[in-house]
Amino acid sequence: MGKVIVVTSGKGGVGKTTSTAALGAALAQRNEKVVVVDFDVGLRNLDLVMGAERRVVYDLINVIQGDAKLPQALIRDKRIDTLFLLPASQTRDKDNLTEEGVEWVINELKKHFDWVICDSPAGIERGATLAMRHADIAVVVTNPEVSSVRDSDRIIGLLDSKTLKAERGERIEKHLLLTRYDAIRAQRGDMLKVDDVLEILSIPLLGIIPESMDVLKASNVGAPVTLAEPKSAPAQAYFEAVRRLAGENLPVSIPEEKRGLLGKIFARRAA
Numbered sequence: 001m002g003k004v005i006v007v008t009s010g011k012g013g014v015g016k017t018t019s020t021a022a023l024g025a026a027l028a029q030r031n032e033k034v035v036v037v038d039f040d041v042g043l044r045n046l047d048l049v050m051g052a053e054r055r056v057v058y059d060l061i062n063v064i065q066g067d068a069k070l071p072q073a074l075i076r077d078k079r080i081d082t083l084f085l086l087p088a089s090q091t092r093d094k095d096n097l098t099e100e101g102v103e104w105v106i107n108e109l110k111k112h113f114d115w116v117i118c119d120s121p122a123g124i125e126r127g128a129t130l131a132m133r134h135a136d137i138a139v140v141v142t143n144p145e146v147s148s149v150r151d152s153d154r155i156i157g158l159l160d161s162k163t164l165k166a167e168r169g170e171r172i173e174k175h176l177l178l179t180r181y182d183a184i185r186a187q188r189g190d191m192l193k194v195d196d197v198l199e200i201l202s203i204p205l206l207g208i209i210p211e212s213m214d215v216l217k218a219s220n221v222g223a224p225v226t227l228a229e230p231k232s233a234p235a236q237a238y239f240e241a242v243r244r245l246a247g248e249n250l251p252v253s254i255p256e257e258k259r260g261l262l263g264k265i266f267a268r269r270a271a
């Protein structure tokens with residue numbers, strides 16, 4: 001059975017969709033069989049970042065409502081054949097996402113994929129709680145700023161109370177992914193320091209993704225950054241994050257202002 005990851009955040013626009021695509025592609029680049037699932041009904045962004053928007057015929061809600069079979073809705077990536085997308089509907093109402101329907105889809109996907117990665121909408125509304133419900137692992141995407149960290153704290157509370165794992169008395173594995181980290185602003189003190197974020201949230205650090213034009217360039221050409229710019233700093237950070245997800249115990253490096261130089265090595269904290 002595959003593992004289910006939810007990529008979630010309290011605050012919007014922090015980099016969940018970008019990270020879902022990059023982590024999904026990076027895992028598939030290691031020959032793992034991956035499906036990325038868009039739970040952001042109404043916005044439908046993941047297909048754009050994956051470069052599949054013109055290939056969407058059926059979506060998650062079509063499958064839940066019985067209008068399409070699951071394989072009809074899955075879109076295979078043109079570049080990596082172990083990477084698939086289950087798109088969201090752009091027009092239909094979020095209320096069409098039923099709890100039983102989501103449970104059925106996730107359980108089916110788990111039978112066929114090594115990783116099922118759910119791109120959550122921001123916040124604590126129903127769409128977000130449905131996206132996290134079946135997760136084994138949560139990636140809490142946070143920017144190093146006060147409002148984002150505070151909202152992540154609320155999401156961690158939800159993960160510990162509203163997921164199936166929590167209801168069964170099990171612990172859901174939680175990881176912090178710090179994104180849009182700007183070394184220059186951090187040095188100036190305009191951003192929270194990594195240690196401060198870790199102190200507040202106290203969940204283990206999966207990686208630090210630098211703020212980078214490479215991410216925007218990749219998204220403009222409809223490719224996850226790990227595919228479009230595999231040598232870039234953000235892609236390297238996503239590759240490292242995936243190695244940690246797969247269980248490797250790697251130190252996390254803090255991106256530095258100077259190009260090509262790695263920052264001081266940051267020991268990963270235990271959960």
Ligand SMILES: Nc1ncnc2c1ncn2[C@@H]1O[C@H](COP(=O)(O)OP(=O)(O)OP(=O)(O)O)[C@@H](O)[C@H]1O
Binds near residue numbers: 016
């Ligand atoms: N490391 C990065 N460097 C530069 N820009 C980034 C980075 N990560 C994300 N972005 C940009 O930030 C914006 C928001 O990213 P994204 O859509 O992934 O966030 P999100 O959390 O999914 O948003 P929402 O809450 O609306 O779903 C996008 O324009 C994206 O290209």
Ligand SMILES: [Mg+2]
Binds near residue numbers: 016045119120
């Ligand atoms: Mg998004």
